[in-house]
Amino acid sequence: MSYIRRTRDEMAARVARDIPEGAYVNLGIGLPTLVANHLPRGREIFLHSENGILGMGPAPAKGEEDWDLINAGKQPVTLLPGGAFFHHADSFAMMRGGHLDICVLGAFQVAVNGDLANWSTGAPDAIPAVGGAMDLAVGAKSTYVMMEHQTKAGESKIVERCTYPLTGVGCVKRVYTDLATLAIGPHGVTALDWVDGLQFDELVRISGVPLREP
């Protein structure tokens, strides 16, 4: 039986479904940014940006950009009524101090014990850059990862042990991919849901690691 992978927007919508009213949330650069477009209208959620914003709103209309009001990806954003600005130490205290409920990050690899690799491929000629990735990984009450299930070469990004340099140890609670939603707990990885037409055995084979059924 054939199956169709979730699009990036479908992945974002799946993550958005799990973000409750009143949550303080940081959406990482790249794929996780899409989640903002899928938060249900009427559900009040506080978006945090590492550069000192709570209550971050959508991108401004063309011509309305204010370069003193940018997000972590350095793109112009807006501030919702009730939003606030603060300095960098306060912003990272919100993470490190466990005040953020959910952080959604992209990843190169997630290990079955929750280890996260998302900041460096370890290539010898690469210029290293970490930004807030390590702080976000360990800071929020729940760290979610949103990523393609496999690399372009078809290798699973869910692994026994990360081969790329770690961002955080045992920090990932949930993984949203184009094939499935996975929960990581003390007893391993549980597949919560997966795309129609994909058999569970096939999901396990593609993942290359043991998975439990819900």
Add this chain to the structure above:
Amino acid sequence: MINKLYASVADALAGVPDGATVMTGGFGGAGMPNELIDGLIEQGARDLVIVNNNAGNGEQGLAALLKAGRVRKIICSFPRQADSHHFDSLYRAGKLELELVPQGNLAERIRAAGAGVGAFFTPTGYGTDLAKGKETREINGRMYVLEYPIHADVALIKAERGDRWGNLTYRKAARNFGPIMATAAKCTIAQVFETVELGALDPEVVVTPGIFVKRVVKVARQGAMEAA
């Protein structure tokens, strides 16, 4: 009469020595004190250690300081950007030392310096390459890494309004590293778009009290929208 207002960028930057550790505010372009950095290029100090979140964008500000060959080392969290070519080429040529620090550790190390904290344990970076060789400790069942403060000789920051006592307010997310860098340097120099009389800043909204600021200089706003 105390007057921390300086007549020109050149006056405000007088005396920055060679070999100084210089913090520069900003996250990307927001909060980057471009006029002060341009002034530092003019002023001529070299062999500098720069502390900034990034490592310069495009051709202006920090990128221009790097290009001018004035920087020995940079302490930052995210040097690699689409337009960080001056950093990239100097780093690849081995002409620039890099200390890469997770962004929250960078902020907290600056804050610790300003607050007189000798060192602190943080969970960020534990078990990663960036914590290699550092002291670790288990506290209440969680693993932490020992990090030390970052002190500076000079901080160059961008604020919105200032008065002759050095009180400052900021604008939107351009605040970022400004308030903590102001506390961590022996000499904090702030560029502002507007200088006001004492008492004109609402004391309830002063973000950086003047005790942290030595010099204030007014610069012209280059249009309300400044590209990142």
